[in-house]
């Protein structure tokens with residue numbers, strides 16, 4: 001199967017099981033849809049200064065929730081889900097095989113500039129019990145430092161690092177077992193993103209599937225492989 005121009009993987013430097021996938025923003029215009037059809041703003045990075053926040057008021061956690069809900073309530077019939085289904089069926093299938101189970105609706109997130117952490121440290125498998133899942137985190141704004149996701153650099157290390165992810169990249173990581181979360185967003189840029197977990201059950205696993213889940217410490221390696 002041919003790959004799109006510019007499409008490609010790169011490992012996140014210094015991280016155990018985290019990779020970035022460059023995708024074609026024109027082919028999968030998540031950002032454009034959310035900016036134009038959902039928020040009607042010229043720029044999502046300045047959402048904290050937009051008409052969604054009352055002038056003179058500092059945005060807070062409630063604003064993150066309110067704006068996130070606006071995305072979360074999008075009907076499955078809207079343009080966002082047409083892009084989402086295309087992304088899954090074309091891109092995820094290409095790299096993780098045709099037997100995928102994935103969330104029908106991803107979790108939508110907003111982390112406005114100037115607001116506190118929106119997610120404390122956690123490992124997804126401690127909540128879900130699903131060791132076979134891979135995390136996909138896709139921002140439609142450029143993310144770095146306080147507005148991005150922080151992920152443990154190795155299994156059990158407790159050292160969380162901010163992952164720089166540009167709009168046009170998707171982060172894949174082993175969020176089942178690598179602790180992750182956010183810190184206060186002291187940057188000048190708001191973040192809009194969505195994330196999902198998926199499980200690939202092709203046998204043998206694809207190269208990317210192995211890279212993401214095949215580096216776990218011995219007691220967990222291969223556990224729960226669907």
Ligand SMILES: [Fe+2]
Pocket residue numbers: 122123124175180
């Ligand atoms: Fe998580």
